Amino acid sequence: MAPLTIPGFDHLETRRLCLALCKELIEEHRLNEFLERVCPIIGEFFGTSRVSLVDYYEQTDTFDLLYFTGYPPDAVHQLGRRMDRMELRGALRRREPYHSRPDARLYCIPLYFANVLEVLVVLEHDAPVEETPARQEAGKILSRLLGLLMSSTRLAVNQKHQLDAADLQRARQIQLSFLPRERPRCAGCDVYGFNQSSALVGGDYFDFFPLEEQRIRCILADACGHGLAAALIMSNFRGLLQARVAGDPGPERLFDGLNQSVHFDEDFIQYLTGVFLDYDGGRGTLHYLNAGHYEPLVIAPDGSSRTLPGGGPPLGMFKNSRYPLGEARLGAGELVVLFTDGLVDVENAAGEYFGTEGISSTVRETRRGSLEEIAGSVLEKAREFGGDALEDDVTLLLMRVP
Numbered sequence: 001m002a003p004l005t006i007p008g009f010d011h012l013e014t015r016r017l018c019l020a021l022c023k024e025l026i027e028e029h030r031l032n033e034f035l036e037r038v039c040p041i042i043g044e045f046f047g048t049s050r051v052s053l054v055d056y057y058e059q060t061d062t063f064d065l066l067y068f069t070g071y072p073p074d075a076v077h078q079l080g081r082r083m084d085r086m087e088l089r090g091a092l093r094r095r096e097p098y099h100s101r102p103d104a105r106l107y108c109i110p111l112y113f114a115n116v117l118e119v120l121v122v123l124e125h126d127a128p129v130e131e132t133p134a135r136q137e138a139g140k141i142l143s144r145l146l147g148l149l150m151s152s153t154r155l156a157v158n159q160k161h162q163l164d165a166a167d168l169q170r171a172r173q174i175q176l177s178f179l180p181r182e183r184p185r186c187a188g189c190d191v192y193g194f195n196q197s198s199a200l201v202g203g204d205y206f207d208f209f210p211l212e213e214q215r216i217r218c219i220l221a222d223a224c225g226h227g228l229a230a231a232l233i234m235s236n237f238r239g240l241l242q243a244r245v246a247g248d249p250g251p252e253r254l255f256d257g258l259n260q261s262v263h264f265d266e267d268f269i270q271y272l273t274g275v276f277l278d279y280d281g282g283r284g285t286l287h288y289l290n291a292g293h294y295e296p297l298v299i300a301p302d303g304s305s306r307t308l309p310g311g312g313p314p315l316g317m318f319k320n321s322r323y324p325l326g327e328a329r330l331g332a333g334e335l336v337v338l339f340t341d342g343l344v345d346v347e348n349a350a351g352e353y354f355g356t357e358g359i360s361s362t363v364r365e366t367r368r369g370s371l372e373e374i375a376g377s378v379l380e381k382a383r384e385f386g387g388d389a390l391e392d393d394v395t396l397l398l399m400r401v402p
Contacts, residue, residue, distance in 0.1 A: 020041050021041070045138065052065065055119055056091070063088045090108070097143075109143060192397070194397075203224070205234045206397045220338040252325050270316050286308075286328045289323050290311025298335065305360055310324055341392065
């Protein structure tokens, strides 16, 4: 495949890029709004609309998807999984832009401040991109300029320091208190939720909001990152959600409002994916909202399955995102399954993923059991598949119509 060439890509264009970035820097943007504006500018300069940012956490020596643009709204999981196949650790050995060896269409620009790797900018093209002095020059400028900006806004928990184990244990106890202590009673359906954190604290969350006798609302959400930072994001989201659910009789604009709150509340990047369900057993109708999460899975009594499509990007990632309300009818015995990527991304020794199909097939096989038994079977199968290792937070939410 012939490398892409970008006409007019020269030092003059590099100076124009610098001016555009500086113009945005002097505006009073919060960090997430700033990145929302400059990532398309960077992508256009390098000849692509697909740009993602990958954060590096010194404390745990791990990489995590921070931000993306130019991809479908639900691409967060695909991009996060692909990071395992990229040459991300090359950024710890070099500071200049480089092509990812497994896929030369990916052009990586490490953002450094002093000796600290802050973030990687990953640009995806349709074909391998030819290296040029101008592109190298632009990459170095981006590395220093944006590296300094990211350094000034990093969360303290991402810096090198020790956290007190007792404090973390108390944080975990507080986080567990956020989860429902009892299964809600609803004449219109049976519901069950399960959560297991891979760390002392994590970023998964589920909850129930019973309304009328045959009506209930449910939420399952997954914050970006891991550990304390993700737990803080989810704690903030939980408070915002509960206040809005208590004061809003309908779900139509729920995620639109939450997105604005999550986007503006802090001066650092935070986002989360999630699905909100509003089920009316009297009418047999399910209304749902999806923010960049896996599509809800519906298993019928005969074992057939379908997914519920639609939705918008992760909450907090883009300022003006909209989240259309989906609607579906549920028949007797149908089972709705929500899950986080801790199950989907369980990997075996051959590099294969448990995936949504692993979850779907297990639920189909055990669909006649109780919801607790179904959840237990999914967890057991995932552990068997991955060699008894679950490296991420795991959450399941099941709803069945009687």
